[in-house]
Amino acid sequence: xxxxxxxxxxxxxxxxxxxxxxxxxxxxxxxxxxxxxxxxxxxxxxxxxxxxxxxxxxxxxxxxxxxxxxxxxxxxxxxxxxxxxxxxxxxxxxxxxxxxxxxxxxxxxxxxxxxxxxxxxxxxxxxxxxxxxxxxxxxxxxxxxxxxxxxxxxxxxxxxxxxxxxxxxxxxxxxx
Numbered sequence: 001x002x003x004x005x006x007x008x009x010x011x012x013x014x015x016x017x018x019x020x021x022x023x024x025x026x027x028x029x030x031x032x033x034x035x036x037x038x039x040x041x042x043x044x045x046x047x048x049x050x051x052x053x054x055x056x057x058x059x060x061x062x063x064x065x066x067x068x069x070x071x072x073x074x075x076x077x078x079x080x081x082x083x084x085x086x087x088x089x090x091x092x093x094x095x096x097x098x099x100x101x102x103x104x105x106x107x108x109x110x111x112x113x114x115x116x117x118x119x120x121x122x123x124x125x126x127x128x129x130x131x132x133x134x135x136x137x138x139x140x141x142x143x144x145x146x147x148x149x150x151x152x153x154x155x156x157x158x159x160x161x162x163x164x165x166x167x168x169x170x171x172x173x174x175x176x
Contacts, residue, residue: 010064015063052171055171061124067157078099078131079129080139098129115145116153120157124162
């Protein structure tokens with residue numbers, strides 16, 4: 001779970017409350033997510049995301065904020081999280097593939113158009129590498145930019161906690 005110091009610069013420790021705030025602020029004002037969760041029968045962003053947030057919070061990990069030095073080099077090697085839609089539609093049978101290996105999501109082109117400035121994603125630092133919790137579409141867009149040889153004008157930060165792969169909640173199956 002050693003991070004490459006040439007690719008990650010530690011900024012500061014974070015509380016779970018701050019990580020939650022980052023998560024919420026990155027999605028709550030996105031109209032397409034509101035349309036999605038309402039269509040799925042959820043009344044609010046919190047109702048929709050609690051399925052994921054509860055188990056991540058329950059791991060009770062220590063969080064830190066990192067700056068990614070070269071997102072175009074690093075992000076293609078990050079791994080997609082254990083999410084049903086991504087696994088079913090884009091992983092092509094692989095278990096937590098890297099973004100370089102993931103089949104292209106058609107929604108990523110729109111994310112790439114708006115990918116600039118300062119963004120923060122959320123991840124676990126695991127024994128198999130960085131596994132994304134929140135920021136899947138943005139990571140896929142950065143990987144697409146890297147593949148296409150594009151430059152990006154962005155500062156990428158990651159709220160990250162060390163977590164063995166064996167402890168990561170698996171959201172690909174309903175546990176009901």
